[in-house]
Amino acid sequence: MNRLLPRLAIAITVASLLSSNPGTAQILPPLKKAARVVIIKGPEVELSFEHLTIIRWTSNNPGGTDVHFGVVHYGTDPKDLSQTAKSPRRLNHGQRTTMFRVRMDDLKPQTTYYYRVDSEESNGKSDGVKSPVKKFTTPGPGERIVLIPKPNH
């Protein structure tokens, strides 16, 4: 009989979790931030077409708000990266790393751009990462540059 009590308590706890305020019960707490957020892969050009280029990189878990923004600072002069592109993504609570992908539209064809990347929480708080300055050249009309697919993990 006594053995049943813990089970009953667990069942009641679970049942209350499932039947209590359905909204708040579903909101996960924010992810714990890594001691130091670092880029562990990239940044690199994922794909580049005449109308869009995507830069991607992978960080260890940046934590904080669920929605993060990958940020690319770029320009045609390596000393003037004054243009900015941001793309949102949601952190996955079950994964240890996060791949950021930033989409840049309306770049000029056959033009070399310099860039560095950062990431930030949805409230604008920086994750504190900063890549070295890298460069890429956009293709000509009709050309398509695609990074050779590799597994994400």
Place this chain on the structure above:
Amino acid sequence: MSRRRQGGKPTAGRHAGSKAGAGPDGGLTDAGFDAGFDGGLFDGGLDGGTATIYNPYPPGILPADINSEIARVQREVTFIFEQALAMWLALPTPTLTGQPPTFQNTGVSMIQTLGKLMNFDQNMGVLRNQACASCHMPYAGFSGPIPSVNLTMVAFPGSFHFRAGKRTAQRYTYSPWYPVFQLNVVGQDFFGGNFWDGRATGYLIQNPDAEQAQHPPVDTQEMGLPDTACIAFRLSQAAYRPLFEQVWGAGSLSIAFPPDTEAICSTPGGAAVFGADTQPVKLSASERTRANTVYDRWGQSLDAFEKGHEVSPFSSKFDNFLKAKYTLTPDEMAGYNLFRGKANCNSCHLDGRGTTSIALGTTDTSKRALTNPLFTCFGFNNEGLPINPRDAFYYQTTPDFFGFTPNPFGFGYRDLGLGTFLRSGFGSAPSPDNTWTSLAPMYDGFFQVSTVRNVAMAPSQCPTTEAPGPYFQKGFFHNGYIKSLKQLVHFYNTRDLFSFPVTSGHCPAGKTEKVDCWPQPEDKNVLDTTTGNLQLTDLEENQLVIFMQTLTDGFSTPYPNINTFTGTCLTGGSASTQGNEFLIPTPPLPPCASAICGVAPLPITPVP
């Protein structure tokens, strides 16, 4: 099945069903359905004269079988309404006891049965021909029941034919679990609410699902009642009025309606005769308050129905897997591991499991779901869907008989979803919080993260959404551009990889739309990049589809009324190109209308 009208008493708003009118493609329709306006002439309401149907559509936009399919759904709705009447009559005599007073033992079934009766009551359409269920039938997971509409015009015709909305009919299932719409201030992230754009916030009655149920009856392009008081008026005439007053209090429907209420409530909302008056039923202040209370009770009763086991039963294979009562097949498990691993679906579509590392080669050791496995984060995203030129909304640019023009902007309309709602913009609803407005540009093109549960639900006769079938055609995402789950997964997988700077219907020669060509997003600002180039193989895409099919309720106990579909299943073809034969070229797009894109705060970059 009986085709008699449901409950209520005869009304002056009766249609003239014996007359012929213009059919969907400009031809003549047969004399119409038994329960409402039928493509013939309208002889009720304030205008009193004859009203021709509204057909601003070029040939081919309305599906050829629209009239017969509407009639089919009306018969099915009648069948389930009568089923609900029988359930009501079978309820035991209630005992109201305790403090606060409670209907001991029977309260839940009473209010859920009341909600079911309301949901299937076709007298709630302005022309007494449309229930909530007319666009939300059980066999489709309480989403759109007409395959040809899902395949083409996307939005379902309203009570006054053929006004139509702009988006797909969302599933009811698990919608009651969405919290009140709110801004997470720390995260600067909106979540909760109901509808694709979150506009049913629940701010007043603190229940977004109940508020959602309040909108369609007074939506000009849906059920079309011109005043919320008309809901109380129609309920006061309903056969199940005794149950309503039993649940919500004796005399709660005893409202002194003025003599012209019948005519007003039989005239579609938006009619020029109403001007800007949203309360044309003239009630005293106290009577208006009573009508408002009934309006809230309407929403709460429907919410109770949707929360019940008849709609949201947690009876899928996956639920049984969590209880160790079902073992996922190797393909289902592979799909699940992709869902929460390589494909990253559970960044937004949370499964409620623990957060154990799920890198390939490891095992999730969570014992069970920590929270309800609802497969949504209640958030919003811009996934980058292209404009769907088949959407009926783009063509409703001229006034109908009542002087109402659903979309004066034509293809100048852009669906900015949550962003438009935050601006209280055209086609949405007023935002109840002006502190949200400044954030609108960050949420343009954002739509609700739907639960994945029951995305694959289909009638038992055609038990899949995927060609070659036999399958039931659905429309996915807010604008129905995607026609199969295979396409849905392929879109997430390759949206960026196969991106072309074209609109739908204009992919380059040698490319196949939805296979190796994705047209440009309707709004590129703040595009979600969690997905877009997942590098999934064809097999992995298929395994994800197989996993999503484990989220269909009805595995451990039959899903009620899953077998009430009396239409025709589709067969043949491939899920990858399902519906592609109905693609039409997007016309040259005029600039986004200033009433949408010119409302402050402006979009981050101009929307093309």
